[in-house]
Amino acid sequence: MKTLTTYLCKKAEKQKLFVPYIMAGAQGLGALTEEITMLAKNGAAAIELGVPFSDPVADGPIIQEAGLRALERKVTLKKIIERLQNFDSPVPLILMGYTNSFFHYGLEKLAEDLANTDVKGFIIPDLPYEHRDLVLPVFDQADLALLQLISLTSPKERIKTLLQAAEGFVYAVTINGTTGTGKNYRDNLDEHLAAITAESKIPVLAGFGVSERSHVERFNACCDGVVVGSKIVQSLYEEGIKETGKFVASLTTPMKQADAV
Template identity: 60%
Template sequence: MEKSLTAYLKQKKDAGEKIFVPYIVAGGNGLDQLEAEIQLLAENGATAIELGIPFSDPVADGPVIQKAALNAFKKGVTFKKIVATLENIHSPVPIILMGYANSFFHYGFDQLVKDLESTDVKGLIVPDIPYEHRDFILPRLAESDLAVIQLVSLTSTKERMKDLLAVGEGFIYAVTVNGTTGIDQAFQAQLDTHLAYIADQSPIPVLAGFGVSNRAQVERFNAACDGVIVGSKIVASLAQEKQETTSQLVAELTGKKNN
């Protein structure tokens, strides 16, 4: 059964559209702001939205996202409260939950699948569960409409890429740097060739993420694959609590500014 997120993103790709997925921290500015943030991102060109679950000891998040997560904790945000909030709001575009394995297992996968049925969440990203341990997740979600996003790193061998692409759903997350997320990353010279290879081999869209923070980078990676994920730049903008500034930023990143 093809998951709805996979079908939706493949349709965008087949129509010649470049995919843009902003990442935000759920509750970074309070859960009472979440619906407005989702609407703002969707209105300014988001194809889907990646929603980060705050975690106390992240392995892939840079300082901007870590700060937002700590702010969420100060506001009393929990995974349960995030899901409860999502049950009561509507997103114009699919939501993808990104979180660490401990958060998901503590919540309980079976209960989470049940609770998310009435929400607009259509995908999950769990970066610290490797391919070898995929059976901790995939069988539990096989009968659900939740796509499990696979990450391909710069150090992934072609053999490993083949395995990851074979089980990929929704899109393939092509990590553009070795290390954590953040603004002003230095990208390797061979990155474009790496992305183009993954995109050529993948049956589903391939998105570049980690460190993408300006329109020039978006255009560069759009030329090599099917779209991008932008996180820290948007999270930092939302932290300023000026929605107009964030609207302008997202419109610029998506190329919709002045259109």
């Protein structure tokens, strides 16, 4: 079992998991380590770092705009990794990006350059399950988890297949479409998430559209935790790191209490 999977499984035994997403470099790479520290301080079990890309097919408008701001600041995958090589993160990091970025960098070089960082996994939305063997040999050798997304439209047999291959945590998508806030959830979503959680051997986290405490409490009741992205990305841009820390704390307070019991 890979390091990230073991860590999150043990963490999930004590508390619900909260995994925030931020776009690396949207406020400048100089702010990245401070943002990571703030999120860890306020309850993050792990942190997803978005890699800016010109055509992010899974991202909604807020994250797309953050990616464009990062690209305007000349943020690249290489510069992100260089920053992380000189920083000890309090929690594991997960790079979320697209195949073009990682293959252009070179998978072997990517694994080598990440060896002395706290990056322990990847989410690659445009890499189909059937093509995972393009990265697994390198990722397996480097102890890097490849996280699976399960969509609302996945048939039961497909879900079983994805769960068998899942590492780190299972990313259960809560809406059909892209990331963002103000989304409407379907009526039987809770039942769907509970069924996946019951079948999974590793933590299942709900993500896409999760933006307020009521969402967190709802999904904590039927799975192992949540992923929150767009709302945090927006807050960092509009409110700054201090106010964003308060917002994150408002989402994670119940989980901190559960951990202390």
